Amino acid sequence: MTTSPNACRHCGIERRDHALAQRWKEPVGWHQWAPPTQEQIKARMLARRAERKPR
Template sequence: MTARVRYHQAPSPDGCRWCGFANPHGLQYLPGKGGHQWEPPTDAQRLARMRARRAARTPKET
């Protein structure tokens, strides 16, 4: 199975549920989803995005 990396950093916690782009983002297209308007992310997506952004900016101990 191939993993797709869509972002170099986690999207905004309030980005679109499907693509992560900020609102307003008009009509976007994603393979598998097709064309879609902005939809609010789920609470779980918001939490995961906030945690990923925090982890990326926190220096790692070596």
């Protein structure tokens, strides 16, 4: 399963799961949720589309 398009830009965790605590991710270190860049959103959406099974 791929990362949600709107997950944290640093670690890919959903905002609701990131909300109450900071998370650790190399090389960023401890961080709070940060919105993904437009490039990350597009790449994540394309990856999700590629994973879909053909109808």
